Amino acid sequence: KQEVTQIPAALSVPEGENLVLNCSFTDSAIYNLQWFRQDPGKGLTSLLLIQSSQREQTSGRLNASLDKSSGRSTLYIAASQPGDSATYLCAVNRGSGGSNYKLTFGKGTLLTVNP
Amino acid sequence: EAQVTQNPRYLITVTGKKLTVTCSQNMNHEYMSWYRQDPGLGLRQIYYSMNVEVTDKGDVPEGYKVSRKEKRNFPLILESPSPNQTSLYFCASSLSFGGTGGSGANVLTFGAGSRLTVL
Numbered sequence: 001k002q003e004v005t006q007i008p009a010a011l012s013v014p015e016g017e018n019l020v021l022n023c024s025f026t027d028s029a030i031y032n033l034q035w036f037r038q039d040p041g042k043g044l045t046s047l048l049l050i051q052s053s054q055r056e057q058t059s060g061r062l063n064a065s066l067d068k069s070s071g072r073s074t075l076y077i078a079a080s081q082p083g084d085s086a087t088y089l090c091a092v093n094r095g096s097g098g099s100n101y102k103l104t105f106g107k108g109t110l111l112t113v114n115p
Numbered sequence: 116e117a118q119v120t121q122n123p124r125y126l127i128t129v130t131g132k133k134l135t136v137t138c139s140q141n142m143n144h145e146y147m148s149w150y151r152q153d154p155g156l157g158l159r160q161i162y163y164s165m166n167v168e169v170t171d172k173g174d175v176p177e178g179y180k181v182s183r184k185e186k187r188n189f190p191l192i193l194e195s196p197s198p199n200q201t202s203l204y205f206c207a208s209s210l211s212f213g214g215t216g217g218s219g220a221n222v223l224t225f226g227a228g229s230r231l232t233v234l
Binding site: 041089108 | 119146148150155156157158159160163165171173174205207212221222223224225226227228
């Protein structure tokens with residue numbers, strides 16, 4: 001059974017810092033991995049999706065990497081801003097067992113960027 | 116505007132009273148899915164649908180039913196709600212999740228959530 005772990009559970013940084021959020025998964029036979037952002041009381045917004053054949057994806061100040069063999073993904077946020085404060089979730093589309101349609105989420109990292 | 120719409124957004128009900136949470140998307144997406152989010156447990160998948168009339172169980176399907184009679188709608192049915200179904204529910208859709216449509220087709224769009232309380 002796929003398990004997804006995110007470390008740290010919470011992170012507080014001053015504005016302007018570069019930071020890294022971590023995601024690890026137990027079954028490396030994944031189809032893809034997505035990073036989401038969730039603001040309080042809101043739904044999830046997809047930030048980046050990395051297919052299993054890719055090593056990284058970039059969007060603006062965000063860069064996500066994927067190392068399937070070690071079961072790890074990182075989300076790098078450059079020059080953090082108070083507006084980046086949110087919970088960041090990673091989710092793995094499991095391929096093991098033949099289903100590409102199921103999604104397993106980590107519990108998230110609560111990021112606070114202080115002005 | 117491309118979106119996933121859930122209704123109701125908030126609902127308080129009593130044990131055993133059947134309810135339906137509706138989900139509708141206007142993007143012609145093939146894939147739709149339901150999740151529940153609970154403190155300490157994170158988001159867990161309830162059911163998903165790969166296309167019209169094709170549905171399958173996620174990790175926590177017990178106590179829920181779904182149907183996909185039209186491409187745009189994917190309602191979540193609680194036939195006899197119990198207090199352990201008190202949760203925040205999210206519906207999501209994508210063009211072709213898990214298929215061969217490339218990374219863009221796999222991106223999930225989420226609804227704003229439905230907070231359900233069962234007394």
